[in-house]
Amino acid sequence: MADIFDAYALADAWDEMFERPGEVRTAYEPVLAALQPIEPGELRFRADQMARAFTDRGVTYAFAGEERPWPLDLVPRILDALEWDLIQRGVGQRVRALEAYLADAYGPARAFEDGVVPWRLLLNSPHFHRAAHGLEPVGGVRIHVAGIDLVRDEQGDFRVLEDNVRVPSGVSYVIENRRAMTRVFPSLFAEQHVLPVDGYAQKLLAALRAAAPDGVQDPRVVVLTPGPSNAAYFEHALLARLMGVQLVEGHDLVCRGNRVWMRTTRGEVPVHVVYRRLDDDFLDPLHFRPDSVIGCPGILGAAMAGHVTLANAVGNGIADDKLLYTYVPDLIRYYLSEEPILPNVESFRPDEPGQLEAVLDQIDQLVVKPVDGAGGQGIVIGPKADRETLERTREAVRRDPRGFIAQRPVALSTSPTLTGERMAPRHIDLRPFAVNDGNDIWVLPGGLTRVALQEGNLIVNSSQGGGSKDTWVLAEGPAEPPTPANGTALLDIAPRQHGPDGNPTVVQEGAQQ
């Protein structure tokens, strides 16, 4: 019988679902069995239902000036317990190393003295902020939330593509994707034990409260948003709602005497922890861009005085600079005396002698990325670019070698994705989210899987027309049932009261005439 997977042709990459054509990986067996008998029309129907649910809930993103429902594919991405264990440890290790690097860079600068990282990396980074120097963060945490982008290469190994330790976004989609999948497609979950994702907000709130300035008994946490026109406003509101804290804009806050207050109907109320979702540059017009109207003047001064904690800390940008990325494996060895659990993608540093020429020579076989680009902007994929673009890129790299890195193109792994009436392989990545409360780095089971919806496309960002998948982490081993039933304990509950159910108690006779 023909089904939606019939014409599925593996692309030239690691496929998440199939080992070879027709041979499914163990973790995906139940999902394939559930999907295979479903008619294409039925799948379309569910996809439409999902889109409507997202539109109704306001889970949308702006694409070409239009409000579109968040694109969620119906086929989940599944990670088994072993894979997840590796990712979890690897992400945690990465965050620990970056924390150590930030503490070092804004403190004793040992790594630079020891020659692990060249000084110029720090000194000419646009994200280095003098204001952060010498600041001792509460609990030693500067990266309260991290999003580490991973890809799976041709051999099936996970590699780190980039680190995001400033204001990583996307976690709301993890929560909403799961919500939508369990409600629109409950039957898919029947056979497998998937770790829940809704504990994120509590973990985040606990970490933020733990980061409060010393001596504050009951810290007040707020989420600082640029406002409703920001692309991630939905996420800011969701997190504030789930944590039960206020969602504030810059002008709701006022700084006086190096303390931060928010304006309320009951007067000004002190604020202790600000989970800020705007970039350093816009945070405080007194220190950074004077034209920022979404920031809060004086907030950095309050943070420096230790009266308010900013999460994530100011100046973290030096740690997710893409050039620094190429040094992170060295940093892991240097600070932690460990071998990296998750390798990098092989990269070139055009600003090093000899490497610039190598990059320029084979630019048509490399991926060139601006070091401070976000959202997939400015990335040139050599093998797919036309001659004109390559020429322009070559010129740009020659002029500013510090401004770019070059990487071996990785054929991101593929996953079956509903396109029209059938399944087709599409490239995906994974962004796990880590929350650091100072004692422990907790990684949300799963993370955001993004899909490049065009065939062969390698850029998965939603601003570039990407979609997403619900990401499942399977629980380890067989589920252990809770202690055996002691059925009698339940039975002390009263029966319901009943009233008239509306059925006539008197037999009605006689017909109308």
Add this chain to the structure above:
Amino acid sequence: MNDVILSRIAEALTWTGRYVERADNTGRILDAYLHRMLEDPWRDEDMACRSLYAILGVDAGGTRVDMQQVLDQLAFDARSTCSIEGALGAARLNARSAREAVSSEMWECLNSTWHALADQRLAARRTGPYAYLELVRRRAALFFGLADSTMSRDDSWRFVVLGRSLERVDMTVRLLSVRVLDAAHAPDWPTLLSASGADEAYARVYGGFGDTPRVAEFLLLDRDFPRSALHALTTAEECLTALGRPRQDPARRPIGRMRTRLEYLDLQALEEQLPLLLRDLQTACMASAEAVAERFFPYQGPVEWAQEGA
């Protein structure tokens, strides 16, 4: 003529309010449970379903139960007023028997809901119950919204609100009882909160952290949240004050007593008192409902005619 109201009508109005509230709460509880069961890696479907049956006061029987059976019995069963469909059907028939006392918009709301259920039920069998449960929640909200905006604040309105309030307390108590009496198989506290539609309100008060005593405190004692037991009791008491005798009112007494007990409860001792408190709350609501029935709707059995000398 607005100051008198037929006993039969009053009874129908009370139970309309009760049944719509019951359908609403049952829908919320099912939604929260089903969602949780899909996501919980350590679920035991049979035990989770049994705790659902226990909450809703239905006998689960001796054999294994699964989600489909739960839906068939607690959502789609039109013959039992413990299920959503049965409760909405009974609400509709009650409202029809009090057609001149409820506004047309309220009646149409219940009637169209009843007719829309069949389609949604078929869709639910195909794609899962989410849309069905959502419809129920929305229509219940619409019904009470219409009651709020189209009914005068007379006795008719008070009976509707009284029924709703008593049912609310009952439902909250049932939810908590399962948690307190059999924690191992009960839903976790976020599920409890979302089953009462209280998750976001709770997060605003307690900042997203929960444990049984705090959640119980919120669901029982919060003064501002309309689904808390204290809030619902206060509303019921207000209705009864306006309806009944000023003193020695057997309908109001159990509720008023419970309300004062909740208001002045020692929070430190809440956890250990909880089982007793929940039982007393339930008893108080039942006693009040019975007293209301006795006082306002004196039962008139169907008249049986017998031929003399036969």
